[in-house]
Amino acid sequence: MTQDTLPSAHPAIPPRRIGVLIANLGTPDGTDYWSMRRYLNEFLSDKRVIDLPSWKWQPILQGIILTKRPFTSGANYKTIWNTEANESPLMTITKEQVAALRDRAAGLWGDRVMVEFCMRYGNPSTEAVVDRMVKAGCDRILFLPLYPQYAGATSATANDQFFRALMKQVWQPAARTVAPYFDRPDYIAALAGSVTRALNGRVPRKLVASYHGMPKRYLMQGDPYHCQCQKTSRLLREALGWPEGVIDTSFQSVFGREEWLKPYTVEHVAELARQGITEIAVISPAFSSDCIETLEEIQGEIREAFGHAGGKEFTYIPCLNADPDHIDVLTTIITENLGGWI
Template sequence: MSPLPPNHPPLKPRRVGVLLANLGTPDGYDYWNMRRYLSEFLSDRRVIDYPRWKWQPLLQTVILAKRPFTSGANYKSIWNHDKGESPLMTITKAQTAALAAELPEVMVDFCMRYGNPSTESKVRAMVEAGCDRILFVPLYPQYAGATTATANDAFFAAVTKMFRAPAVRTLPEYFEHPAYVASLAESVQEAWDKLESKPEVLLASYHGMPKRYLMQGDPYHCQCQKTTRLLREALGWDKGMIQTTFQSVFGPEEWLKPYTVEHVAELARQGKRHIAVIAPAFSADCIETLEEIQGEIQEAFLHAGGETFTYIPCLNDRPSHMSALGQIIREQLKGWV
């Protein structure tokens, strides 16, 4: 006999949700899909904090008139044509499936901060499925206002629209978690063991940000430096064998230095003929790693006299990464599961 009174709306079984969040991806590489995606991304005040009255006319009339064509060509060069989606989407789906297997007692899904599937649509789907507790997991090992914080902004905004708002938690940065560092070191050692010409330097190339953000208190730069140190210590390498650089500079102001594209050319001019690059700020390979690192940055090194350039892929859905994330998530689920 039902304990509910007559005419009471049905109740779903209570569940715990784990919602993964990645940066985002356009739905296609044509002009209009690229324009919609770039407009959403570059309109985020966490990403570009210039006054709207000054920035939006420039963005909508000048930048978005041209940039969708160049960005679309870059996406086309790496697109997963078999599945009709970007590599980031393919990898994020694989990560979600792997973590669902790691965490069978909870509902695991993913969203994108920009583009589809939107954060709001996935929060709504979890609530409708009975999730009254949701752990939100931005897939960024290091914290930055332009990544972790804006993902959280979208999550909290979505929660406020729910009639029955769930209890929520957000995953903090995890760059120094031993399981993550161990997986990162494993990926480097595995790649190193396969190389005939051993690199003379490993560059840890992180996505850049304006230097001004560091001066305003964003901890990202310090966390990147510490990630590099922890990776070097886990590998047992000497100081100087791994160097920290920053990529993806945008706009006229000074960003965190050294810039990867300039530094690789300088290494070649110094006589370094063999280098490797890893991107520890990205949990999944994307346009910045598959096109920028293996395109512009690699070309800069070879053009300056370098001979072999090795890119070590992101951790993606490798088993040790999924196990590490599963462990990190379980720690945050204590008391709920």
């Protein structure tokens, strides 16, 4: 049935399209107390992130953490905030990535494919963007979380939110999610290229591959994140043709009192300096976009820990962001996952 043959009282039906929905972690709307509190409340209330029983965790979160942490987090965000656009760097970079992917999609498929982005926490929300895509005629949606390595607290919670959004649709689109791509040769090649360019082809004493952290308990429960991070580091070293021992894998952003995946980056870089390794480079292969963890934590706290322990030269290698090699990888992933749909 076409629009021309619909009964006069029938709701309008938009032309059929395929949607590609890119998902990133999220960002506060501003650096003020209430913007930070709303964002942190959503993030830290996620059971995939903090899996403590609500009766135990929520009084701590609402009564203690969200009273103080929005001030310190807001101050940290202010140091990296894109004041011209009044948004976080993560938002700016995600927009650049999606703009580049839209250009690629238009060249490949014309207006048949709609490329949008959402944030797991904050705005634009997954629910709002899914609703907009369905209203625009997307009867099939490919969901791509921007996490190379799978983790319950990143990839899985993004997928959870996507499916929750689908549950609210009267006419639910068909849906696919993209598998982790931590060991794809083209992704590893893009990482290696970024290292080579940043270091002008030289081999550092140490390249620290710093991944976002998670409680060790999650690994023991079967989360594959730790193993996938280790494999990414190994494949990166092999792609660069470096000897064993040049790349170290570590984990950052520790939260709470329980043991997290080790070594902790902030402690590891200080230990390297104390051992006499005073020149290091740091890369963040778990992040597709530079964000508070890379721009403030790595280039602030972690860099300072290295310097205070005697380190001299600290090189941060940016995330792949909107680099053409990265856009090539994402375009190929999208094309492969649209197989049979277009």
